[in-house]
Amino acid sequence: MAFRTRLLVTFLLAVLLPMIVLALFIRDEMTDRLTAQYERRVESLLTVIEDDLSEESAVIAGSLAGLRRAVANDNRFREAAVDRDPERRRYLLDYAANAMQLTGLSMLQIQDDAGRIISSGHFRNEYDRLEPELPRLLLSLPERAALTRARAPDASFLALARADSVHMGGRRFTIIAGVTVERHFLARLAREAQLTITLIYPGGTLTSAGDGSDTADQLRQSGVNLPRDLDATAAIERELNVPFIDLQRGEVSSASFRVNHHLTELEALRRSIDRWFVVAVGASGVLVVVLVGWLASRISRPLVELADKTSRIDLDRLDIDFDTRRKDEIGVLSRLLGAMTERLRTSALLIKDAERRATLGELARQVNHDIKNGLTPIRNVFRHLIQLAGNDPTQLSDVLQERQSTLDSSISYLENLASNYARLSPRSERRPCDVNEIVRQVVMDVQGLGQVRFHTNLCEGSVVVGDPIALRRIIENLFDNAIDSLDSRPGSVTITTGRVAEGADRPQVRMTVADTGSGMTKDQVAKVFDDFYTTKENGTGLGLSIVRRLVMDLDGSIRVESEPGQGSRFVIDLPSGASA
């Protein structure tokens, strides 16, 4: 893991972990406190609802008392109800409806002692219906209202009702009055959108949120900004029981007001905290990344600079400056690197000195080798002449004349060699050279050595641009190598020249020197052009390496094909100097 990454992770953990722990703590603390507060509110609301219902019951009781007096004093009512005067029947039927409108009640019915409805306010045409259970059960609950199902022509509805009775003509008439208990009634009891009251009674339920919209919708309507996917089901619940007149069973059973304090807003608050927490964490993360980036950059820059300086250290370049004024660990490291570079510089000078001395030795061997190459033909000519002088002196003049050119060219070679060395910087001459001519001269020089037969297959026009001395040195070295591979055994050396154009931008002159010598292994082939590599007892290991260097100087290439016992074949390609 990179230094910067490590630094980043460490900083992120150090900053974000405490934040997360703090946020979780705040959420839990807030939830606990608000839930406890809501529970207290629900408990309070239950008391308030109980008071409201009592108050509602008292209002109904007050209306009933007034109606009782009005009925008792109404002679038309008495005539219709007690005397059953058919002419007053309509007055009786419409009495409850009119009285209901005047008192603001939403349920009013008057029943005779048999339980027959004689006037009904909310359902005027319900007259004569026999319903004795309702007055009986309501009167069995003195000083208290009860829920019951009432009927209207177009629906049934829940009512909170009380009963009172009035005696006329020796008969008892029951007045039942009530108010509708519907969604708005419950909503009025609930007071707040977060509080939902559900009335559960035998045969049904009624809720203050009965219009299909849930608590979340109501809160939104009241201006609270809530997320769309909020879970509006969580709630705190408490119940309050009230009597319910079950007319189907003819008994007083129980209904319950279930108060739900929805935790919607709490949930919304949690969501809000979560959202802002995520925003805070994100912002902190970005800040930490920027800060750590800057800090890491500030911390690692000297190290990077040291690494850069260190990467530039080379034996040829030991002048890197590690000097610094820093007093910290980076400064110590920098000074250590500077001291190390200084020691390297000293060592490099020693190595260069050794190299120079080694190079002089190599140069001496090169000079020795080149001079030997130049002297060998001269020595051969002189040996020939000495043999002739002893065996047939008459031929001496002819042979001398014949071999004079060999002597001249060898002397000329030595003179040029001397000139090149004299210049120390052997800048080779560049001019068109006929490779075939040089080959013939060298073959002529080495002709007659041992049992070696030289074959030439020269193609006219094999001209290259280069230094003829270098070419001669290439060919002489290859011939020496071929002759040495024969180990004084009879054999042949074949020289071929020709023009090729394969794979080159311009025509090439190819020269091939093949021998029938001992050949080389693959390892030997791989090292044959290395400096100082030789398989000969007295070899310098420089001949073929010089050949390769000279070929390279002429922008050419050299390769060797050889197998043990099968001889070797050196192929040299040089750029053609002939005009196209």
Next chain:
Amino acid sequence: MRLSVLLAAIGAVALVAMAACGKRSLMKPASLFTPRCEILPAPAHSADSITVAMPDVVELGRVPWAGNASERLLFRHLYETLITVDCLDQVCAGLAVSWKRGEGGRRWTFELREGALFWDGTSVTAGDVVTSWQDAMTLHTVIDSVGVAGGRRVHVYLKQPHDEVPRALSASVFAVTKAADDSGWLVGSGPYRIVSPNSYRMGKRTITVRSALGGRRVIIRFMETSLVDARDLLERGIDVMVTSDPSVIEYSSGRPQFVTVELPWDRTYVLLSTSRMRALAGGGTVGTISSHVLDGVAQNAVRGDARGHVPPSWWEEVSRCLDLSAPAGRSAVPMADHASSDRIVYDVKDPIARDLAERVVALGATDPVSAEAAAITLAIPGLARDSAAVIAEGVTTAELARSLRDGNAFAYIVVVPTRPPDPCYEAHELIKRAPWLASHGVDFAHTLVPLVDARSHVIAKRGRFGLMSDGYGSAIVVDGLFAGR
């Protein structure tokens, strides 16, 4: 002794009445304008202008076929039929002054009034009668065809022989008219003609008519007065008003300047029940409701002038009608017993229909505790259910028409004429509205459950004009010119 004298007197009056009007193969029926149907006697000098309140909208496209009480009131003044029916349900002369039975009652020959003129001054001829009846002949009436028997003589052929002159000819669809004039209204031969079909008075659309021919030019303004408290209208110069509102009637009764008179029972509230139809189609028996029970309903449940339906009912006389079947593909009894079939549907604008629907719901809610409840639950199978079953639902007129057509409610409170001119035509019209009433194998006479008859009251300002009632629950303003016909 005194009783025999009284009976003799009554018999004499009856003989006189029969001699004056109605049945005789009589050629010369009496005029409609007799004191018997007089609401207000015509003063010596009628007012020059009279304002009549119309609670309904008058549509030009329906002229002269009256579709509501307001159109009936207006068209009665503009157009004439060959015969009319007076407030005592007697046939009287209209555009025809005499008629003759022929071909065993299959053909009736009518003689048009001599000097009868359209508003444009042209004479009313037999050819005009034939021309103006072209559309009416496409309806399912008792009339088979009509032909010209002379300049003022018309042959009317019936689908079946009639001993009496067919009252169907008094229906507004058989009014005699000519092509429309510049006002867009068909030209009639009635005593009044259109002067201004779309003027506005007191912010209300008003159709102004005036005397059609010569004499004093009395102007009558028929003002559409829907959505206005009728009691306020009486204080704002309305001279004539037809209403069923008991509060208005009570109000006007206490105002000495107005006279309030009942019009004939003109409409009957019936209950059409899909459950009853299913029972009838299944061969089951259904009950009927006695007049005594219906009287109780009318007296106690209905807040308005109503009585228990009084037979005979016209729908019991339609067995002789031809082609009494539903439109193709619409006759099946509604079988679906889905949720909406728990409704008793009524026109929300009709308070009497609402009272009846609520009473039926109340009686069906619990076990029968009275003869009234027992009778109704026997007449309407399935009405007696548990407490939360059938409800009453007031709907708009259009919604009522749709629901009635589909038969998707438990029952309907529907208004039909009490004494329609042509029961066959009325039965066809009802079947058009509720095709499921014409199910195969079900006697149409049993499909309707009559509840109550209702009538309106006419409220008129005293001393300004004469006023008469006709046999269809409408009123006619009488001035000297009209009464002189």
